[in-house]
Amino acid sequence: MLIRAARASHGKPVVTYTLIALTVAIFLLQLIPGSPVTQALVYYPPLTASEPWRMITSAFLHSPSSLFHVGFNMFTLFIFGRLLEIPLGRARFISLYLISALGGSVAVLLISPGAVVLGASGAIFGIVAAFFVIQRRMGINNRVLLIVLGINLVVGFIPGFNISWEAHVGGLVTGALLALIFLRQRSTKSANSEIALVALTVAALISLTLIRIFVL
Secondary structure, X not given: OHXXXXXXXXXXXXXXXXXXXXXXXXXXXXXXXXXXXXXXXXXXXXXXXXXXXXXXXXXXXXXXXXXXHHHHHHHHHHHHHHHHHHHHOHHHHHHHHHHHHHHHHHHHHHHOOOOOEOOOHHHHHHHHHHHHHXXXXXXXXXXXXXXXXXXXXXXXXXXXXOOOHHHHHHHHHHHHHHHHHHOOOOOHHHHHHHHHHHHXXXXXXXXXXXXXXXXX
């Protein structure tokens, strides 16, 4: 069980701190007048085929005009990242973060292919969703967290907020699915099947991307 892994794991949540430091550093670069960082890394679905890395790099960007945007996302990452990284392990945690970010971008591509999006919200929703699923499996009542998730999802649908609800939903679904995969882990004997299921999830996201670009 993941709870046993937590007791056996040692060290600080290095990945969480690194993600926060990298995101804040990139945000500071965005603030430099004339900086090309935002334009180079933002996700614009029509560029998916030629510059697919934007589906991930956009998660390290935030609106230069809003300190709240980057502040809220990094605060949430700081809280839930520290809670999850040690029990999950660094490899699983970074996979959860990046694949959830990818899931958010895929949802944007499928639902709003003309949008321009940036921000870590897809990855953040994936982490919070994973935390919720793991707590529920452990029998912990997390109704308050469910309410908070619901409120944040609803806010994304309010006109004028300029929030990509598509990325939120995509990250949430992806994070919850990965948590279910991680919960299958009981011993080192099942490690190969876990890796295979995570790879299958990534393959499914890539397949949806390719179908949307070249078929639909």
